[in-house]
Amino acid sequence: MSIEAPGILPPASFLDKRESGFLHFVKYHGLGNDFILVDNRDSTEPKIAPEKAVKLCDRNFGIGADGVIFSMPGTAGTN
Secondary structure, three states, X not given: OOOOOOOOOOOOOOXXXXXXXXOXXXXXXXXXXXXXXXXXXXXXXXXXXXXXXXXXXOOOOOOOOOEEEEEOOOXXXXX
16 A cells, blocks of 8 residues: 655745745733734834734734734934
């Protein structure tokens, strides 16, 4: 009896190496809520797309959070 391995399997998640690099984040929680905070001060565009943010917030297959907060760069001389 022989079993053949399937050809190419789809990636298990968006965290597959071909699709992602590193995302530096901190998770904050308090009073029943928790959020993923991403330091995004080096870019005016969020580092991850909304679909990926939803996957990160998944409590079973992601980090688990109520939402993602991006720390964006200041404007007009602000920090």
